[in-house]
Amino acid sequence: MDESTEKVQEGLCATDADFRKLYSVEGISTKEDDMQEMEIALQALTEIDFRLAYFSEKLMNLHVLYIYLLARENDLEAIDTKDDCILANFFERAMTFDLLSGILDSEVRELDNFMDTLQEEIVDARRKIFSCRHLTEVSHMMEEKLLGCEESMKQFQQQLLELKMQSTQLQKTIAALKDDNFN
Structure with a gap:
């Protein structure tokens, strides 16, 4: 090959590479990517639903x-x-x-820690839903669901706070009973 042919081929290769780079699918969302992002966000919402159900049951007990x-x-x-x-x-x-009042106090503290973890999971789910923002209808429904979860969590936090105060009062009762009858 002569020198001019090599230069033309190099130019074509460079142009071909530039063309592929310009029209590559990297960075462009595909339907499969969209479905995967949506499934991840839905999985996070499902986990939060399960945790809220667990929390509700535990709080009731x-x-x-x-x-x-x-x-x-x-x-x-x-x-x-x-x-x-x-x-x-x-x-x-x-x-x-x-x-039994010691068990109650311990379980209330455990639920309090669980609430912190749940809050972190809600923040993470919000991030995952945000990644589906371009799927407007689906992301809007997921955001509404997440808002409902947050509202439930706020109600549970209030109930937990009341139970925490009641548990503290029981601990004071035990201390008073010990003082009155065993000293």
Whole structure:
């Protein structure tokens, strides 16, 4: 090959490379990419739904435990600890009450930590939904769903705060019962 032919071929190769670069599909979203982004965002929303359902169930069970403890608290306060036989019964009930209120307190703290994790997952889901912004109808529906999840979370946070205060009050009751009857 002569020198001019080589230059023409190099120019064609360069032009061909520039042409491929100009019209490459890199950076351009394909339907498959869109579906994958949408599936990832939907998966994140589903995870949040499951976690909210878990949180709701756990909160309800802890509320039931709290109501049970309130009834036991009333029973303990009504017991006259002057009689030795009754004192043994009182001690057993007080220990059970102490144990169960400790479990309640521990579970409330665990849910509080869980709430922090859930908040992080909601932020992550929002980022994933944002990546689907070009799929306007789908992303709008996912955003509405996420807003509903956030509203549920706010309600659960309020209920958890109330349960936390109630659990603290039970801990004070245990301390007062110990002071009154075992000192």
